Amino acid sequence: MDDTALKALLLHREVEDFLLMEADLLDDRRFADWLALCTDDIRYWMPMARNVQFNKTAQEYTREQMDTCWIDEGKETLTQRVKQLATGIHWAEEPQSRVSHLITNIRITEVTPDAAGNPAEVQVRSRFLVYRNRLHDEVDIYVGKRRDTLRKLDGAWKIARREIFLDQNVLLAKNITTFF
Amino acid sequence: MTITPDMYERLVNIKTGEISREIFVNEDIYAQELERIFTRAWLLVGHESLIPNPDDFFVSRMGNDSVILTRDRQNTIHVLLNSCMHRGMKVCRYDQGNTRAFSCPYHGWSYSTDGRLVEAPGQLVGVPGFEEHYRCELDKKAWGLVRCPNVVNYKGSIWASWDENAPSFEDYLGDMRLYLDAALDHRDGSEGGSEVIGGVHKWRVKCNWKFAVENFIGDHYHNISHRSVDLVGIGPSAGRGRRDMESTGSFQNIIIGFPALGHGVIGHLPRYEEPPYAPAYQRHPAVQEYDRQVYEARVKRLGNKMRVATGAASIFPNMSFHGRQPRTLAVFHPISATEMEMWRFYLVDKDAPQEVKDVLRHYYLRYSGPGGMTESDDMENWMYASEASRGTIARRHPYNYQMGNGYAKPVEGLKGAVQGGDTTEENARILYNRWAQFMAGKSWSELMPAQTA
Numbered sequence: 001m002d003d004t005a006l007k008a009l010l011l012h013r014e015v016e017d018f019l020l021m022e023a024d025l026l027d028d029r030r031f032a033d034w035l036a037l038c039t040d041d042i043r044y045w046m047p048m049a050r051n052v053q054f055n056k057t058a059q060e061y062t063r064e065q066m067d068t069c070w071i072d073e074g075k076e077t078l079t080q081r082v083k084q085l086a087t088g089i090h091w092a093e094e095p096q097s098r099v100s101h102l103i104t105n106i107r108i109t110e111v112t113p114d115a116a117g118n119p120a121e122v123q124v125r126s127r128f129l130v131y132r133n134r135l136h137d138e139v140d141i142y143v144g145k146r147r148d149t150l151r152k153l154d155g156a157w158k159i160a161r162r163e164i165f166l167d168q169n170v171l172l173a174k175n176i177t178t179f180f
Numbered sequence: 181m182t183i184t185p186d187m188y189e190r191l192v193n194i195k196t197g198e199i200s201r202e203i204f205v206n207e208d209i210y211a212q213e214l215e216r217i218f219t220r221a222w223l224l225v226g227h228e229s230l231i232p233n234p235d236d237f238f239v240s241r242m243g244n245d246s247v248i249l250t251r252d253r254q255n256t257i258h259v260l261l262n263s264c265m266h267r268g269m270k271v272c273r274y275d276q277g278n279t280r281a282f283s284c285p286y287h288g289w290s291y292s293t294d295g296r297l298v299e300a301p302g303q304l305v306g307v308p309g310f311e312e313h314y315r316c317e318l319d320k321k322a323w324g325l326v327r328c329p330n331v332v333n334y335k336g337s338i339w340a341s342w343d344e345n346a347p348s349f350e351d352y353l354g355d356m357r358l359y360l361d362a363a364l365d366h367r368d369g370s371e372g373g374s375e376v377i378g379g380v381h382k383w384r385v386k387c388n389w390k391f392a393v394e395n396f397i398g399d400h401y402h403n404i405s406h407r408s409v410d411l412v413g414i415g416p417s418a419g420r421g422r423r424d425m426e427s428t429g430s431f432q433n434i435i436i437g438f439p440a441l442g443h444g445v446i447g448h449l450p451r452y453e454e455p456p457y458a459p460a461y462q463r464h465p466a467v468q469e470y471d472r473q474v475y476e477a478r479v480k481r482l483g484n485k486m487r488v489a490t491g492a493a494s495i496f497p498n499m500s501f502h503g504r505q506p507r508t509l510a511v512f513h514p515i516s517a518t519e520m521e522m523w524r525f526y527l528v529d530k531d532a533p534q535e536v537k538d539v540l541r542h543y544y545l546r547y548s549g550p551g552g553m554t555e556s557d558d559m560e561n562w563m564y565a566s567e568a569s570r571g572t573i574a575r576r577h578p579y580n581y582q583m584g585n586g587y588a589k590p591v592e593g594l595k596g597a598v599q600g601g602d603t604t605e606e607n608a609r610i611l612y613n614r615w616a617q618f619m620a621g622k623s624w625s626e627l628m629p630a631q632t633a
Contacts, residue, residue: 046551048379065538068379068526071551080546083412084553090408092556134393135564155400169275170521171383175556175561 008108011048011119015104016155017148019126031082031171034179038075039151039160044162046070046180061165070166070176075163078179085177093175097134099178103127106164124148128180132173140173142166146180160163182210187561188616194609197582201523201569203615204388204624210517217497217618219245220343222352224499224511225249225259227525228336229375230276235293238276241521242340247328248272248282249338255356259332259340260295260327271325271371281305282325295325325386333390335364335372335507347628353495354630355594356443359401359436362490363503368477369487374527376509381524381549387562389498389512389520390615395558396492396500396510398435398607399445405561409553414546416505416539417462422547423505424460431455433491434598436591440630442614444607447503448489450593454479464539470532487541488595491541494607496614518566523550581605581612596630 047061088152114120149161191200246262271282292482298306366373437444461467492505584604591597600606
């Protein structure tokens with residue numbers, strides 16, 4: 001195996017490991033630790049999917065920073081959401097839901113190197129299946145695609161941007177109180 | 181359950197303030213609601229800004245029917261039943277868009293945006309095989325899409341009723357109209373001038389649809405639902421809470437209801453001046469500046485004319501709105517006795533600077549909708565209230581609606597309105613009393629005595 005292929009393989013492992021570690025933090029309810037993985041300028045965006053005509057697929061998803069989305073926010077709001085989860089009186093999550101993030105189909109689509117030629121930023125595509133089980137028999141399954149921008153800061157990967165494309169039109173869950 | 185005509189008076193006992201849980205969980209009663217309320221009452225279908233151009237369409241719902249809101253080529257707005265007249269196929273399966281015709285994918289019947297079967301020469305459009313198979317004997321004019329007989333564009337919001345004998349929308353609203361105006365009018369006090377931000381929140385909640393209507397109609401009592409978000413503080417100014425201050429001095433939020441009509445609001449009593457300017461949006465200088473500008477314009481424009489201010493409100497049967505923060509129109513579509521589909525449209529001044537619209541949109545999204553930090557907790561309460569009311573023993577025990585019963589008094593300046601102070605269940609009683617009247621199958625002259633007298 002040549003050096004380039006080996007480097008790509010190692011980078012893939014590193015990124016995959018990061019995303020799986022991130023999922024563990026969420027599923028272990030370590031939300032403050034999860035928040036620390038987000039850059040201060042993170043864009044965390046989850047548009048709505050619309051049913052559109054064949055030649056109008058450009059309008060399928062509502063637009064970032066333009067239209068109504070499920071979620072279209074930055075670090076400040078993510079911080080508020082984490083604080084709300086920590087109050088213990090956020091009824092939608094009290095008692096807390098059981099959540100599992102299954103993250104698959106991880107693929108690095110672009111690598112931006114720093115001055116020394118090491119990866120500074122990567123574009124990553126993945127799929128998620130987020131299973132939420134709450135109280136005795138309430139179940140929600142959220143499935144979709146993610147497009148992430150991960151940035152290396154002080155030697156560690158951080159999430160600088162996350163686009164979340166949920167494969168639903170009418171949201172079939174009564175609310176969204178978890179992160180994707 | 182055997183449904184008898186006098187049943188609803190027993191289920192909804194306004195005098196004692198006791199309302200049976202059956203009306204929130206019983207599928208037979210639910211089926212009657214679809215017939216007796218949703219085929220008669222005025223329902224919110226959408227907003228004109230969703231269909232700005234000829235041949236634009238937006239698919240909506242009325243009760244459990246799918247309907248298409250259209251603007252035809254003559255700029256007339258229609259509400260059409262979204263079901264082919266031939267075999268019932270949904271002729272439009274998109275959420276919104278623009279089309280010359282709705283062409284049924286089953287056998288090809290095609291309808292223009294005014295609902296009529298296309299009358300073009302040749303057999304490719306309209307009714308395929310019109311000459312050969314139907315021998316030109318099909319009466320195309322009689323087989324257009326079912327058109328809703330009453331459609332109104334009220335300051336941009338589109339309403340419809342299936343009942344040809346329904347009173348006019350303005351009569352149906354009564355003086356509640358003033359509060360709807362306060363949501364739909366421009367912040368500078370001029371008429372209309374609002375638009376819907378692109379994209380409509382639609383989501384399912386396993387609760388009876390009336391829980392949401394009741395929540396909006398004047399439930400100041402449910403603040404504990406939102407304690408977590410109040411602790412965190414998500415308002416547009418600094419500090420705790422989820423909104424800017426809205427009540428000062430004599431400009432208090434009061435529970436105001438319309439007993440003869442079934443509508444209600446948390447709003448200000450009628451007044452003839454603007455309250456002193458209360459700084460809002462303090463974390464967003466551009467919005468604060470806009471807020472001050474429109475306040476000053478409002479003072480000038482409205483002078484000493486009567487006006488109101490509105491918070492949360494409901495219009496019977498299943499529409500709610502908020503006139504301030506977050507400024508929205510909402511509809512609670514019935515899915516079953518214990519499930520609804522909630523829709524939320526978010527409103528901004530059409531000509532507001534983009535920066536203002538952006539701040540408002542972000543605020544609306546962190547407050548409202550399924551991802552909203554405030555609303556997510558409401559839905560937990562509505563869902564498990566519905567679930568815990570389904571039990572056999574539970575159903576034997578009514579809900580308690582006794583708060584403030586008998587203390588409501590007339591409101592000066594508003595025809596047929598009563599107010600019960602800042603915290604009362606008067607508006608819930610008004611809502612369910614109206615519900616019982618519709619469910620008893622009363623005629624319009626009985627339902628609208630003031631108008632027909």
